[in-house]
Amino acid sequence: MEHKLSSLTSAIVQPETLISQPQQNRLFIDVRLGKPEDEFKSYREQHIFSAVHAQIRDVFASPPSPVSGNLPLPTLEALEKQLQHWQVDNDTEIIVYGPSLALAARGWWVLRWAGLNNVKVLDGGLKAWVDQGGPVAQGVYEPSKRHTPSVLTLRPDCMPSISVDDMVVLTGDSVLIDARDEASYYSGRIPRAANLPASEQWTPAGKLRTVEEIRHLYRSVGVDEKTDIVVYCGGGVLSALEVLTLQALGIPARLYVGSWSEWNKKPERMAMSDVEGEQA
Amino acid sequence: MNNTQIKKPLVNKDVIICGGGPVGLAMAFLLGKEGLSVSLFERRPSTTTLPKGQYLHASTGELFRQWGVWDLLKDAGWETEKSNGQGFYVTVADGPVAEIKATFEPHAAYVKKWEKYSPAFPRKVPASEYESALRHQASQWPKVSLNFNSRVIDVNQDSEQVTVTVQNTENAHCQEYKASYLVACDGAHSFIRSRLGTGQDHGPTFGNQILVEFRADLDDTLGKDGFFHSFVLPPKYAGWFGSKHPTTGLWRYSFRHDEDVLPPESVMLERIRGALGMWNLPIEIVDLFRFDYSTGLLRRWREGNVLFAGDAAHWHSPWGGFGMNSGIQDANNLAWKLGLVIKGAASHQLLDTYQIERESKARITVKSATYNSLHYQAIAEAVRVGEGQYFSQGTISPEARVFLEQRTEPHGVNSVLHTGYQLGTVYRKGAIIASDRQAPTPELGNYVETIVPGVRAPHAWLKAADGTRTSTIDLWGTGFVLIGYRCEEKWREATAKAARKFGITMRFVNVDEKADYAPEDDKFEKLYGETAGVPVLIRPDGFIAAQLYVEPETDAQTRLEQVMAELMHPSAAVVTNKLETEELM
Numbered sequence: 001m002e003h004k005l006s007s008l009t010s011a012i013v014q015p016e017t018l019i020s021q022p023q024q025n026r027l028f029i030d031v032r033l034g035k036p037e038d039e040f041k042s043y044r045e046q047h048i049f050s051a052v053h054a055q056i057r058d059v060f061a062s063p064p065s066p067v068s069g070n071l072p073l074p075t076l077e078a079l080e081k082q083l084q085h086w087q088v089d090n091d092t093e094i095i096v097y098g099p100s101l102a103l104a105a106r107g108w109w110v111l112r113w114a115g116l117n118n119v120k121v122l123d124g125g126l127k128a129w130v131d132q133g134g135p136v137a138q139g140v141y142e143p144s145k146r147h148t149p150s151v152l153t154l155r156p157d158c159m160p161s162i163s164v165d166d167m168v169v170l171t172g173d174s175v176l177i178d179a180r181d182e183a184s185y186y187s188g189r190i191p192r193a194a195n196l197p198a199s200e201q202w203t204p205a206g207k208l209r210t211v212e213e214i215r216h217l218y219r220s221v222g223v224d225e226k227t228d229i230v231v232y233c234g235g236g237v238l239s240a241l242e243v244l245t246l247q248a249l250g251i252p253a254r255l256y257v258g259s260w261s262e263w264n265k266k267p268e269r270m271a272m273s274d275v276e277g278e279q280a
Numbered sequence: 281m282n283n284t285q286i287k288k289p290l291v292n293k294d295v296i297i298c299g300g301g302p303v304g305l306a307m308a309f310l311l312g313k314e315g316l317s318v319s320l321f322e323r324r325p326s327t328t329t330l331p332k333g334q335y336l337h338a339s340t341g342e343l344f345r346q347w348g349v350w351d352l353l354k355d356a357g358w359e360t361e362k363s364n365g366q367g368f369y370v371t372v373a374d375g376p377v378a379e380i381k382a383t384f385e386p387h388a389a390y391v392k393k394w395e396k397y398s399p400a401f402p403r404k405v406p407a408s409e410y411e412s413a414l415r416h417q418a419s420q421w422p423k424v425s426l427n428f429n430s431r432v433i434d435v436n437q438d439s440e441q442v443t444v445t446v447q448n449t450e451n452a453h454c455q456e457y458k459a460s461y462l463v464a465c466d467g468a469h470s471f472i473r474s475r476l477g478t479g480q481d482h483g484p485t486f487g488n489q490i491l492v493e494f495r496a497d498l499d500d501t502l503g504k505d506g507f508f509h510s511f512v513l514p515p516k517y518a519g520w521f522g523s524k525h526p527t528t529g530l531w532r533y534s535f536r537h538d539e540d541v542l543p544p545e546s547v548m549l550e551r552i553r554g555a556l557g558m559w560n561l562p563i564e565i566v567d568l569f570r571f572d573y574s575t576g577l578l579r580r581w582r583e584g585n586v587l588f589a590g591d592a593a594h595w596h597s598p599w600g601g602f603g604m605n606s607g608i609q610d611a612n613n614l615a616w617k618l619g620l621v622i623k624g625a626a627s628h629q630l631l632d633t634y635q636i637e638r639e640s641k642a643r644i645t646v647k648s649a650t651y652n653s654l655h656y657q658a659i660a661e662a663v664r665v666g667e668g669q670y671f672s673q674g675t676i677s678p679e680a681r682v683f684l685e686q687r688t689e690p691h692g693v694n695s696v697l698h699t700g701y702q703l704g705t706v707y708r709k710g711a712i713i714a715s716d717r718q719a720p721t722p723e724l725g726n727y728v729e730t731i732v733p734g735v736r737a738p739h740a741w742l743k744a745a746d747g748t749r750t751s752t753i754d755l756w757g758t759g760f761v762l763i764g765y766r767c768e769e770k771w772r773e774a775t776a777k778a779a780r781k782f783g784i785t786m787r788f789v790n791v792d793e794k795a796d797y798a799p800e801d802d803k804f805e806k807l808y809g810e811t812a813g814v815p816v817l818i819r820p821d822g823f824i825a826a827q828l829y830v831e832p833e834t835d836a837q838t839r840l841e842q843v844m845a846e847l848m849h850p851s852a853a854v855v856t857n858k859l860e861t862e863e864l865m
Binding site for chain 1: 469477481482485576
């Protein structure tokens with residue numbers, strides 16, 4: 001197990017650990033981002049037993065404005081209301097999973113940002129869960145009143161992030177990572193960004209790669225413990241996964257939530273950008 | 281929701297049944313027979329009209345005999361010759377290129393052959409027919425109320441009672457009902473399960489199946505070949521035809537269609553005519569259905585006072601016709617236990633033996649149905665490869681023919697009949713007193729008759745004192761039966777006393793030339809002769825609970841009461857449903 005990233009952090013968990021350690025106050029969140037009807041249908045067909053359905057747009061983001069990125073952070077009020085409906089309190093162990101680890105990581109990042117401490121990403125998601133013999137269910141799970149939730153207190157900014165204004169003045173002392181795939185990266189990127197696609201961090205089966213493999217990936221773009229790191233992607237999803245894996249390696253990183261979808265809204269920022277054809 | 285003012289419950293029932301399919305209706309019939317008050321809720325306006333679920337296993341037929349349903353179905357369904365096995369075609373017009381038959385004999389000989397194993401025989405009857413017969417029988421009990429157009433929209437339970445909210449689908453009025461127990465028979469997409477279930481294991485899904493019902497004159501082609509399913513091999517028309525419906529006269533064609541939009545009628549007609557190879561055949565499309573099948577097994581079949589039966593506990597593809605049959609057996613297993621517990625004769629732990637006994641069958645069922653689906657798909661897919669030129673000439677290559685024969689052969693007659701599946705059910709633990717003799721491991725194909733505890737009590741023909749021909753199976757279904765070959769009369773007295781003591785129905789049946797029943801042939805002696813004088817205790821569901829090996833003169837009473845006490849009040853060791861390491865290895 002030592003080769004697994006989950007051995008370095010409590011923010012990543014293996015299905016077998018959850019199955020062998022049942023917990024009364026545990027909530028699974030099935031995090032989705034595709035076409036809402038299709039995603040809900042797929043959730044209804046199969047989800048981890050007692051998982052609630054969360055569309056990122058509705059739960060882990062607020063509606064975009066003409067100048068924002070695609071997935072701005074949710075308001076604390078909206079998030080709190082949703083979590084109360086799910087019977088979450090400060091002690092609830094929240095397990096996020098999704099069709100890709102990046103979706104789960106977005107859920108993890110937002111919940112941690114809002115001050116919840118016991119949030120974990122399920123390595124390998126639903127498939128790994130089923131492979132380990134975990135129970136699943138059809139239909140829609142309604143969190144029942146199995147326990148009476150105690151206090152839920154949320155406060156913002158508990159995770160390091162960076163605003164677009166600070167991005168504009170970011171200096172070369174920081175390592176800037178673009179977590180999108182290569183094609184997106186080459187069709188337009190923030191100046192000085194190095195490309196490290198988040199998708200390279202998981203196997204075709206959807207499990208995180210080993211500690212050594214992931215460490216090697218970060219080294220290849222010049223990351224070490226001492227550097228200041230900023231990660232972005234299209235809208236703060238793929239990059240959330242890199243914040244998660246960096247954190248597991250003991251390297252704090254700031255997330256640029258607005259990401260490319262916010263950056264490209266202003267012509268003056270675009271004028272600074274590296275666009276197609278030019279090599280950084 | 282409008283008009284959703286919920287009226288408070290007025291009456292408390294013994295049992296609420298959610299779902300009025302075959303399992304719910306069988307449950308209602310059996311609980312009504314026990315004298316319990318029952319309310320059944322079904323959202324459809326009536327019993328089913330869907331053209332599926334037609335295979336009645338012999339084991340189901342046996343129960344239908346006990347319930348008076350078999351007689352109601354006497355003239356229903358398909359003739360054996362018109363629903364016989366599976367055929368493979370390039371085009372229907374050119375005749376079958378391979379076949380698997382359930383029988384090569386005429387109907388009478390088929391029934392005669394089955395008479396050795398069962399007073400019933402496997403046959404094909406439309407679900408609409410047997411559901412309405414079950415409904416008819418269930419509605420005869422004064423304390424059973426069958427409510428259609430009634431959708432259950434909420435369910436809650438405390439330690440005493442289960443409460444459901446039911447909405448009338450016609451006027452949207454809601455009413456609460458309470459009962460001591462609830463049995464969820466509400467199918468593969470069980471609402472009750474989605475609210476109260478605690479985890480499932482899933483298998484493959486078989487999606488986007490289209491079923492077309494159409495009218496056409498195919499009596500001289502498909503009708504004459506007489507298969508129940510006729511598979512069409514060429515990829516362009518891949519699918520199957522179902523035999524002509526005995527009452528509506530409609531034919532069925534089913535195929536997979538992975539688009540949301542249904543094909544237009546012109547395309548459908550082209551496809552059916554192409555598969556038939558009859559380009560000028562007049563066809564009228566009457567109805568069209570879309571089915572998706574998923575596979576799953578519920579982990580816990582009892583949550584407090586809520587129990588799950590049939591598809592609500594185990595759901596799978598329809599291939600093999602296991603769904604209704606295994607669901608009916610679930611109901612038959614659960615009903616008498618529920619009856620005894622509600623009447624206070626047995627402790628509630630008896631209900632835990634329900635899952636212990638039926639789950640092993642369910643596990644076999646989900647595997648077999650999945651296997652059947654994939655296996656026919658695999659055969660058809662494999663045969664298709666490389667046959668383009670042959671297909672265009674309306675035939676298949678000699679290699680494909682050999683391949684088909686070889687692939688279907690190991691699944692021959694018995695893959696269609698599943699004799700072992702139908703009759704060879706064994707409960708290893710639960711409400712049985714195991715003896716030192718082991719029941720044979722159940723097989724899908726072969727059935728081994730035995731009277732070891734845990735098996736379905738086998739069939740033998742008997743003659744009543746008035747000369748009436750009776751199957752042993754017809755003796756079960758009303759309370760317990762203590763039956764044996766040449767047993768001491770002492771057992772009769774012991775039976776009567778035990779029945780009084782436990783507040784149950786139990787009778788003694790001695791089989792001998794001049795006893796209650798005489799054997800009609802040597803079958804009964806073959807089964808019971810080896811242990812002549814040792815009576816066998818048959819449960820109300822027709823399964824063998826125990827063999828009573830004691831000296832009747834001195835110990836009949838004690839032993840019978842001991843056995844009954846063990847059955848009615850199972851110890852913790854029996855009902856712990858933990859996975860045992862031993863079983864896993």
